[in-house]
Amino acid sequence: MEISELGEFGLIERLAKDIEIKNEGTLQGIGDDCAVLAPTEGMRTVVTTDLLVEGVHFDLTYVPLQHLGYKAVMVNLSDVFAMNAQPRQLTVSLAISSKFCVEDIEALYDGMRKACAKWGVDIVGGDTTASLTGLCISITAIGEARPEDIVLRSGARPNDLICVSGNLGAAYMGLQLLEREKVIYNEQAASLQKQLSEAKAKGDSQRVAVLNSQLSTLSQPDFSGREYLLERQLKPEARGDIIAALRQAGIHPTSMMDISDGLSSELMHICKESRTGCRVYEERLPLDYQTAAMAEELNLNVSTCALNGGEDYELLFTVPLELNDAVQALEDVRVVGYITDADKGCALITRDGGEFALKAQGWNPLKKD
Amino acid sequence: MEISELGEFGLIERLAKDIEIKNEGTLQGIGDDCAVLAPTEGMRTVVTTDLLVEGVHFDLTYVPLQHLGYKAVMVNLSDVFAMNAQPRQLTVSLAISSKFCVEDIEALYDGMRKACAKWGVDIVGGDTTASLTGLCISITAIGEARPEDIVLRSGARPNDLICVSGNLGAAYMGLQLLEREKVIYNEQAASLQKQLSEAKAKGDSQRVAVLNSQLSTLSQPDFSGREYLLERQLKPEARGDIIAALRQAGIHPTSMMDISDGLSSELMHICKESRTGCRVYEERLPLDYQTAAMAEELNLNVSTCALNGGEDYELLFTVPLELNDAVQALEDVRVVGYITDADKGCALITRDGGEFALKAQGWNPLKKD
Secondary structure, eight states, X not given: OBHHHHHHHHHHHHHHTTOOOOOTTEEEOBTBSSEEEOOOTTOEEEEEEEEEEBTTTBOTTTSOHHHHHHHHHHHHHHHHHTTTOEEEEEXXXXXXXXXXXXXXHHXXXXXXXXXXXXXXXXXXXXXXXXXXXXXXXXXXXXXXEOGGGOOOSTTOOTTOEEEEESOSSHHHHHHHHHHHHHHHXXXXXXXXXXXXXXXXXXXXXXXXXXXXXXXXXXXXOXXXXXXXXXXXXXXXXXXXXXXXXXXXXXXOOSEEEEESSOHHHHHXXXXXXXXXXXXXXXXXXXXXXXXXXXXXXXTOOHHHHHHHOOOOOEEEEEEOGGGHHHHHTSTTEEEEEEEEEGGGOEEEEOTTSOEEEOOOOSOOTTSOO | OBHHHHHHHHHXXXXXXXXXXXXXTEEEOXXXXXXXXXXXXXXXXXXXXXXXXXXXXXXXXXXXXXXHHHHHHHHHHHHHHTTTOEEEEEEEEEEEOTTOBHXXXXXXXXXXXXXXXXXTOEEEEEEEEEOSSSOEEEEEEEEEEOGGGOOOGGGOOTTOEXXXXXXXXXHHHHHXXXXXXXXXXXXXXXXXXXXXXXHHHHTOHHXXXXXXHHHHTOOOOOOTXXXXXXXXXXXXXXXXXXXXXXXXXXXXXXXXXXXXXXXXXXXXXXXXXXXXXXXXXXXXXXXXXXXXXXXXXXXXXXXXXXXXXXXXXXXXXXXXXXXHHHHHTSTTEEEEXXXXXXXXXXXXXXXXXXXXXXXXXXXXTTXXX
């Protein structure tokens, strides 16, 4: 169904009808000038926002809309968790070009609803409008935390341990894989198209039929053995489970942020805000087997991928040295280095003991290469 | 300066340096994963968001970036006031194409800061990223109100008076004026360009010089006597003053919303949410002299413009009949009709006593014409 048949209000009504409010603190959701929330007494509110642009942040030739919706929500929830807070509500604004139909937007919303359901978050409002080209998604997430629980980037102190959840570089490898297959697919399709034109020009109807059939069944890439990399790229998970585990273990990080632009870049943010330096050990970087295998296949340095590949949405945090045993006991968390005085700078200690200054080579859409 | 010279973090640093935090409740602004806010005890939080897309919501050929920033903020503050709440914080996300330079974005931010300063609102976060085409602005505003003060769209009751602040249709007329002048300017420029090509082809250097001079001084349109219409279109003001006046007068509206898509459309929202009908008197529609004069010049029905022209950002609210004297005493507020039972429908009473069903012909970017 074309979106123009429904118009803005019709589309909003259709999308809103499946949205259930789960939080007591959500008093008024979609449908008025504003959403109305009742903050829990004594709690702080945290707010984060992200803008995703087609062609810059995502490529719809290989990202299903449902996954895109899921990811768009998760990246915002990840920021809320990175404050050691619980996400409660979010608003969703979409600018939609005429190439999308109602079912597309429903698929996108379906993914967003699933991500929200996972963490008990309410969609409370937004804006739905037209765009001249492509899709634009703006999400704002609101969460809350007790004042004493909130963790900023600025609290790291010398000798603190640097911890990372999960593993790094897999989402970046997933992207490389998708980009490579896209190129191969496009080349094959272009070659078949060319042969088809020639066959048509010659009036060779038998060959036209064969080529048409080849085009229509042009094989989807085989990603077997690489599923984990794709999942990390297409369907990242915000690490609310780590936040819960930290709470359970009574660990209060001194600083924390989520890893969206690569470990190097994020560590440098923490060190800058905390006025410290750091040392990270290459041999301690957490890697999945598939990440390492793919890096080898693509002839990339896997440590560089782990340090600078973006979109991991893992948590990076620091804890006082005396909590070493406590963090070692946590599942899926690894100590990768330690905080130093600022004058030591930020450096990577390589496997052979070399020391290299960290560089923020993370993804930066506004920067010249 | 090109944005790519600074990159995302450099640009954010530059934009953030002039941002002062004014609210006690803003504990942490730009610079962490989330902003941190301390809601005032016992207050409700209200949240609204808007997405503005170049070519859909604004045309940079006649909208200065500073005005655009001002307006982008004001339309969100208008939604907060429409809940009878006070705006406190906002987040700003921008997607910027390579045609913009650092100074452009600073001008945009300057306008946003001015609008925020007017109402004591803090810019607490956002996202700044690239776009393939044009500019995209997403703003989320957060406000607060005492629970008993909040006014929804759903509280109108039969016999309530329908009130409107300011006057209607002027912003729409401003847009018509700008569009007309744009067409004239483009036609003149195209005609001169054509003559120039011909003169060049003939090698008539004297004529080339004359035409080049004409092109460079191609007159900017004369808007004298129409300044108010332009101001309403380019630099709208959210009516926080009306909210303050209502409070001062002890008037608690039964329903309220802001008029962004035209009075007809908004009234129908209120009636739908409140399950009522309404009667509006054509002769009571508040009009500015310039709006009426411009409508006549363009051969448009001024009442239609007032009912369906968008972007007025005035407040539409209903009050119980017994508050008639109190609202009549308010400056810049006019009673335009009354609420009826739902079965009466929504209608306009024309000057000659005719009754016509209201239609939501307001601006709807996703709807077919």
